[in-house]
Amino acid sequence: MNVSRVSVAGLLAGGVAMALAAGLSAARADxxxxxxxxxxxxxxxxxxxxxxxxxxxxxxxxxxxxxxxxxxxxxxxxxxxxxxxxxxxxxxxxxxxxxxxxxxxxxxxxxNAIVLVAPKDSTAEAKLEKGFDLAGLLGDGRLAIGEVKSVPAGKYGKEALEKLGMWGAVEGKLAQAENVRAALKLVATGEAAAGIVYATDAVAEPGVKVIGTFPEDSHKPIVxxxxxxxxxxxxxxxxxxxxxxxxxxxxxxxxxxxxxxxxxx
The missing domain is CATH 3.40.190.10 (Periplasmic binding protein-like II)
Incomplete structure (x- = not known):
């Protein structure tokens, strides 16, 4: 299985990971x-x-x-x-x-909800239902997602992909990140062709656009x-x-x- 696991430090050249770490240190200190x-x-x-x-x-x-x-x-x-x-x-x-x-x-x-995002200049569109060729949309690119065994957004995303019959085709194209904002950054910087993030993340990042929304019944409620x-x-x-x-x-x-x-x- 060819699955890419991306560290936050490697992902976020601009220093988002450093900010997270600094925040944790500050919280401990104060x-x-x-x-x-x-x-x-x-x-x-x-x-x-x-x-x-x-x-x-x-x-x-x-x-x-x-x-x-x-x-x-x-x-x-x-x-x-x-x-x-x-x-x-x-x-x-x-x-x-x-x-x-x-x-x-x-x-x-x-x-919250989970959505499929692409870089803001992308012309891709996705109808997220059974039969949709997500692997074809990705082409040679990667699908950014939170770590699917532990990060909630990744767990929700995997569940939806399995429910819609897409998991087997894209499993080898994953770029797994340590948190959902790291996955978002991969898409915004063009390092991934698309990504699964929360709807609220898409609102917060001007470098991406929503190209599809996962049906509510494709995963358990996001709470x-x-x-x-x-x-x-x-x-x-x-x-x-x-x-x-x-x-x-x-x-x-x-x-x-x-x-x-x-x-x-």
Whole structure:
């Protein structure tokens, strides 16, 4: 099987990976703030929500973005996070089963969709249904996707490709990335012919265009749960969680393309 696994450091020549790492280091170093570990796909929206919530919470949170899988493992290893926002239910359950998050604080916060994107100047179009020749669309190019065994966007993408009968033809053309924003960057820079990312990622990246949307019934529902960690130390964590579920946060999330699942406070 010829599957390309691409490291974030190699992918993001412009330094997005360095920013993610720097954010994690900053979060570890600044225990005077609410420390949030959040799925990479949330960056644009959550940065805006964080700024909007600062007056209400009394401080801006320190936020680290990466794949939900990587962040869950960091928390398991003892990283000092107060809040975890996952891009799927599986990684939240992983921490819940280990009693590393407080179940009384867990909320299904947001929903999303997965789409097929291509570089912004592409003329390709895709009708994502059974029988569509995705491998033909790719030609000699690669399909960028989050790591299909661990990264939520990659897991959703593989499930959809299998359901639509496309997986076998494209499995050898994958460029697997450590998080969905890394996969997005591969497409934006032309290193991949197409990519599977969240609809919200496509909104956030002007270097790509959506050429197809995967049917909702081709994969399980995309749900972003949030919870306070068991070892949370910051007294402002409850205020931050409350603001995440506020009407003003909901408007920001909707503006970035998310579906808001939690009732607004």
């Amino acid at each position: 225990d005077s703030k609410v420390t949030v570990f959040a799925a990479a796909s949330m960056k644009n929206a959550l940065d805006a929500v964080n700024a909007a919530c600062e007056p209400e919470v009394g401080e801006a949170a320190a936020i680290s973005y990466a794949a939900s899988s990587a962040l869950a493992k960091q928390i398991e290893a003892g990283a000092p996070a107060d809040v975890f926002v996952s891009a799927d239910l599986d990684w939240m359950k992983y921490l819940s089963d280990k009693k590393l998050v407080r179940p009384d604080t867990e909320v299904k916060l947001l929903g 972003y749960p949030v919870a306070q960690t068991t070892d949370s130390k910051d007294a402002e964590t409850p205020a931050f969680l409350k603001c995440l579920q506020s009407a003003k946060a909901a408007e920001i999330f909707k503006g970035q393309g998310f579906t808001v699942l939690a009732p607004s406070n």
